[in-house]
Amino acid sequence: MPRWLLGxxxxxxxxxxxxxxTVAGLPAPQGYVNDFAGVLSDPVRQQVESLCTAVDRQAHAxxxxxxxxxxxxxxxxxxxxxxxxxxxxxxxxxxxxGVLMLLVMSPRKGRIEVGYGLEGILNDAKVGDIGxxxxxxxxxxxxxxxxxLGVRQIATVIATDAGVTLTSGSRASGxxxxxxxxIGIGQILLFVLxxxxxxxxxxxxxxxxxxxGGGLGWFVLGNILGGGLGGGGRGGYGGGFGGGSxxxxxxxxxxxxxxxxxxxxxxxx
Amino acid sequence: MKGTWVAIGAVVIVxxxxxxxxxxxxxxxxxxxxxxxxxxxAYSQVNVVQQRRLDLIPNLVATVKGYVTEExxxxxxxxxxxxxxxxxxxxxxxxNANSKLDVALGPFFRLQEQYPxxxxxxxxxxxxxxxxGTENRIAVERSRYNRTLRDYDxxxxxxxxxxxxxxxxxxxxDEYFKGNPENSNAPKxxxxx
Numbered sequence: 451m452p453r454w455l456l457g458x459x460x461x462x463x464x465x466x467x468x469x470x471x472t473v474a475g476l477p478a479p480q481g482y483v484n485d486f487a488g489v490l491s492d493p494v495r496q497q498v499e500s501l502c503t504a505v506d507r508q509a510h511a512x513x514x515x516x517x518x519x520x521x522x523x524x525x526x527x528x529x530x531x532x533x534x535x536x537x538x539x540x541x542x543x544x545x546x547x548g549v550l551m552l553l554v555m556s557p558r559k560g561r562i563e564v565g566y567g568l569e570g571i572l573n574d575a576k577v578g579d580i581g582x583x584x585x586x587x588x589x590x591x592x593x594x595x596x597x598x599l600g601v602r603q604i605a606t607v608i609a610t611d612a613g614v615t616l617t618s619g620s621r622a623s624g625x626x627x628x629x630x631x632x633i634g635i636g637q638i639l640l641f642v643l644x645x646x647x648x649x650x651x652x653x654x655x656x657x658x659x660x661x662x663g664g665g666l667g668w669f670v671l672g673n674i675l676g677g678g679l680g681g682g683g684r685g686g687y688g689g690g691f692g693g694g695s696x697x698x699x700x701x702x703x704x705x706x707x708x709x710x711x712x713x714x715x716x717x718x719x
Numbered sequence: 720m721k722g723t724w725v726a727i728g729a730v731v732i733v734x735x736x737x738x739x740x741x742x743x744x745x746x747x748x749x750x751x752x753x754x755x756x757x758x759x760x761a762y763s764q765v766n767v768v769q770q771r772r773l774d775l776i777p778n779l780v781a782t783v784k785g786y787v788t789e790e791x792x793x794x795x796x797x798x799x800x801x802x803x804x805x806x807x808x809x810x811x812x813x814x815n816a817n818s819k820l821d822v823a824l825g826p827f828f829r830l831q832e833q834y835p836x837x838x839x840x841x842x843x844x845x846x847x848x849x850x851x852g853t854e855n856r857i858a859v860e861r862s863r864y865n866r867t868l869r870d871y872d873x874x875x876x877x878x879x880x881x882x883x884x885x886x887x888x889x890x891x892x893d894e895y896f897k898g899n900p901e902n903s904n905a906p907k908x909x910x911x912x
Contacts, residue, residue: 528855532859575846577848578852712859712860714855715852
């Protein structure tokens with residue numbers, strides 16, 4: 451193997467091994483539990499994972515657990531949590547039933563961010579109580595105890611409200627997260643050009659003659675120019691994580707486009 | 720004969736230009752209507768969480784009153800600032816009044832350091848959870864509002880939208896939430912006390 455290829459491999463694979471501390475640098479969610487700081491043991495991770503799966507399937511709310519080593523720059527944990535939620539979109543689109551539990555190792559801080567749809571049942575005070583109940587274990591570096599303790603309380607509140615009893619499925623085979631399907635700019639442009647072409651051909655075909663016709667086509671062109679010259683720039687982030695509709699197959703199907711407005715509570719530990 | 724063709728050509732070009740201009744106007748106007756609504760929607764979202772804060776304050780003050788006797792200036796300032804928000808007639812002054820309330824609420828979070836008894840009060844802890852959560856919500860919604868408003872303002876000022884926007888009566892709106900100007904002064908730290 452040529453040496454430069456090896457170097458290239460390093461360049462591309464190293465960043466995924468080093469735990470990034472900005473939201474933009476975090477890899478896509480691997481499941482409900484994303485232990486980027488590596489503080490959870492495998493059995494506990496799977497146990498929490500299956501609990502979150504049960505919550506998602508039976509009570510239609512998504513709980514995400516994220517641990518990171520530190521947060522870059524002067525971003526506060528609140529800002530980090532909101533940005534992460536904007537990127538990952540925990541919870542379903544429309545209902546916004548999602549919860550994001552974030553633990554930062556240094557400085558030792560935790561936050562539970564609640565999506566719009568769950569603010570009613572998981573109000574800040576209740577979430578603050580849940581967070582405070584985790585503090586003792588977290589202070590002792592026993593995250594294997596702290597995380598399940600917190601998630602279980604959140605799950606109980608959600609399940610009670612939904613009127614279901616959670617039965618954790620034993621199918622822990624994590625399906626890969628669905629690939630984000632997004633339409634590229636190139637495809638859009640192609641469609642637009644095709645549309646203009648068809649319209650102008652239709653216009654000319656109807657009237658014939660030289661240089662005339664095509665009024666509709668020109669109108670559309672004007673529309674596009676008017677919009678296009680205006681600098682656009684408002685293209686939504688879009689994408690998110692599709693899939694996740696086949697809830698029967700078990701496992702993690704990606705988050706579904708929920709959003710939050712900064713609700714929840716944070717504290718030190 | 721040649722003159723007629725030139726005239727026809729000129730007319731065709733003028734008609735095409737008119738169509739082009741009209742199409743551009745219509746699309747810009749529609750886009751502006753949408754963006755204007757987005758700004759208003761984002762502001763009402765800010766308003767919802769600010770209202771939530773206003774509703775919380777009386778509860779908090781009632782809880783604290785039993786513990787804090789001499790520290791009434793903090794509470795008075797909060798009450799005054801709250802009244803200012805309630806009395807604000809339009810958006811610009813509401814934004815201004817709310818940032819005064821931001822400042823007035825600052826010392827409130829430090830009360831529990833001065834009064835250790837408060838720390839043990841279950842109700843105070845949970846209420847300050849709510850208040851801290853609400854403050855964060857306000858920060859989030861304000862920054863989303865600012866972003867939406869900036870998108871609108873950029874769009875309105877760009878050519879050729881600026882021409883159409885002027886005709887359709889949309890103009891630049893300077894209704895941003897700005898940081899507290901007092902924060903731009905470096906804080907004085909006095910260790911002699």
